[in-house]
Amino acid sequence: MISGLDLSAHFYREAVAPLLDVPHSAGRLDTGSEVLGFDTAISADHEWGPRCQIFIADQGDAARIKERLSHELPKSFLGYPTHFDGDPIGSMALVDSPVNHRVDVSTVGEWARSALGFDPLAGTTTLDWLATPTQVLAQATAGAVFHDGLAVLGPLRSAIAWYPDEIWRYVLACQWQKLAQEEAFIGRAGEVGDELGSAVVAARQVREVVRLCLLLAKVYPPYSKWLGSAFARLPHHALQAKLVEVLAARDFRTRGDLLAVAYESVAALHNASGLTEPLDPTRRDYFERPYPVLRADRFVDALRETLPDELRRLPLIGAVDQWSDSTDFAGGARERRDAVRMATRLG
Numbered sequence: 143m144i145s146g147l148d149l150s151a152h153f154y155r156e157a158v159a160p161l162l163d164v165p166h167s168a169g170r171l172d173t174g175s176e177v178l179g180f181d182t183a184i185s186a187d188h189e190w191g192p193r194c195q196i197f198i199a200d201q202g203d204a205a206r207i208k209e210r211l212s213h214e215l216p217k218s219f220l221g222y223p224t225h226f227d228g229d230p231i232g233s234m235a236l237v238d239s240p241v242n243h244r245v246d247v248s249t250v251g252e253w254a255r256s257a258l259g260f261d262p263l264a265g266t267t268t269l270d271w272l273a274t275p276t277q278v279l280a281q282a283t284a285g286a287v288f289h290d291g292l293a294v295l296g297p298l299r300s301a302i303a304w305y306p307d308e309i310w311r312y313v314l315a316c317q318w319q320k321l322a323q324e325e326a327f328i329g330r331a332g333e334v335g336d337e338l339g340s341a342v343v344a345a346r347q348v349r350e351v352v353r354l355c356l357l358l359a360k361v362y363p364p365y366s367k368w369l370g371s372a373f374a375r376l377p378h379h380a381l382q383a384k385l386v387e388v389l390a391a392r393d394f395r396t397r398g399d400l401l402a403v404a405y406e407s408v409a410a411l412h413n414a415s416g417l418t419e420p421l422d423p424t425r426r427d428y429f430e431r432p433y434p435v436l437r438a439d440r441f442v443d444a445l446r447e448t449l450p451d452e453l454r455r456l457p458l459i460g461a462v463d464q465w466s467d468s469t470d471f472a473g474g475a476r477e478r479r480d481a482v483r484m485a486t487r488l489g
Contacts, residue, residue, distance in 0.1 A: 143183050144220065146176025146190055147286050153192035153219050154288045158245055161214050162207065167197040167250065167295045169287040172257055177285040180368050191226070191234045192219045193244040197253065199292060204247040211247075212240040250294045258282060259475030262301035263294065268452065269489065271309045273482040275463040275472045280362035304360050311417060312453045315445035316460025317354045321347060321405070322438035328401060329433030332394020340394040344401060348385045351404055355381070358411050365469075381407045402434035409436055418444035456486050 150170040159168070174189060175181040181190060198204065215224050217236060225241035226232035232242070246253070254261040258278060260270040283303055287295045305313060324343050331339035349366075352373045356363040364372050374382060384404050391397035402425040409423030421444060425434045446454055459465045462478050465485075471477055482488065 143186075145179075146170070146174065146181045146185065146193075147179070149192060149220065149222065150176070150194050151286060151288055153224075154194045157192070157215055157219050157224075158194060158196070158211065159289070161211060162196065164198055164200075164203055164207070165291045166199075166289070167287070167292045168194055168289045169197075169285060169295055170194050171285040172246075172253075172281050174281075175368070177281050178364055178368055178372070179284070180371050186222075186234070188228075188231055188233050189226070189244070191222050191244065192224050194246075194288065195253065196245060196247045197250045197292060197294060198247060199249065201249050201252060207247045208243075208245070211243055211245050215241055215243055215245075217241060250292070250298060254282075254298065256475070258302075259479055262298050266301060266306075267488075268309065269479065269482060269486075271305060272461050272486065272488070273475075273479040274461070275365075275478070276362040276461065277365040277463065277472070280364050283362070304362075308450055308453055310357070310360075311445050311448055312456065313460050313464070314354070314357055314417070315442050315449070316458050316464050317350065317357055318438045318441040318445065319458045319460075320350045320464065321354065321436075322442060325401075325405070325435045325438060326428040326431065326433045328394055328398045329428070329431070332398070337392075337394060340397065341389075341391075344388055344391070344397045347401060348388055348404075351381075351385065351408055354408055355411065358408075358415055365463075365472075378407070378411075398434050402436070405436035405438070409441070412441055418448060456488075459485060 147170055154168050170193060171177060172195065175185050176190060196207065198207070218224060223234040223236045224243050225235055225237045226244050227235040229242065251261045251263065258274055260266065279302055283299050290296055304310070324347060327343040328340050328347070331343060349369065352369055353363045355376060355378060356372060359376055361372060363369060381404060384400055388397050388400045388404065391400060406423050406425060409421065413420040413423060421440055425436060427433065428435045442458065462482055463472060466472065
């Protein structure tokens with residue numbers, strides 16, 4: 143199987159570019175497992191195939207270009223149909239009629255406002271960063287650029303390659319806060335005989351540890367389907383094995399002890415980052431209760447001390463996908479931005 147990105151690169155250069163008569167930029171960005179490099183043979187069942195994005199200077203040319211492509215693109219490319227049989231979600235299919243292709247054509251500003259909710263080339267604000275899920279930022283900065291004739295994709299992707307330092311520190315503080323809120327619940331639930339509840343909390347903590355490690359490594363965490371795959375790319379193999387043990391544990395004391403080891407590992411990563419003065423990375427009891435915890439609130443406080451006043455005044459909720467798990471909500475840029483404005487009072 144050819145990778146989706148390689149297929150798209152050949153498709154653009156050999157089939158699409160010869161049909162374009164205007165200056166443009168091109169790439170394979172936005173949604174799709176191939177953009178993050180996680181596609182497999184099963185990905186071809188929907189929205190995978192010969193695809194790319196074309197960015198032009200004048201939106202008025204978009205309809206004409208798309209119409210031309212529908213009539214003049216080959217019906218298949220390297221053995222893969224260029225027609226998709228559904229809208230908005232479709233699968234490759236051979237047809238005799240003009241193809242319903244997946245070559246998106248727009249200005250870079252239109253695409254950015256639709257995909258991100260803002261145009262990075264016009265500048266970025268605190269609201270822009272906090273209202274954009276890390277999955278969306280990952281999609282916009284991964285993938286591949288095939289041609290940048292308008293000299294826009296390089297600057298756009300550079301502008302959002304990673305959080306500004308102060309936003310990064312704030313998001314990290316909020317991620318530590320999520321760990322702090324529930325680290326004692328594994329033991330408390332188990333102590334009253336609720337092993338299921340204890341396991342559910344432990345699984346939530348594992349997710350937050352993984353997200354924290356990715357943030358510390360300056361990697362935008364993808365959504366749940368690819369979270370473990372992204373984490374596996376980091377050089378934290380011992381920690382990964384420990385987290386798998388946490389999820390397999392059958393009793394609350396075992397999972398609590400294993401999680402404590404994981405917390406200590408992440409605390410060491412924080413100390414190595416130099417973002418704050420080193421903090422004691424060892425486990426301790428939760429006040430008088432015999433539950434092994436890190437007291438992650440210490441890391442929250444240390445990071446908050448390094449923030450400018452604007453960010454220190456914000457509630458400890460972080461970026462939008464740190465406090466909302468709704469896929470439908472995450473997909474709507476306007477809804478995300480309105481909600482973050484209300485929650486933070488940001489303009």
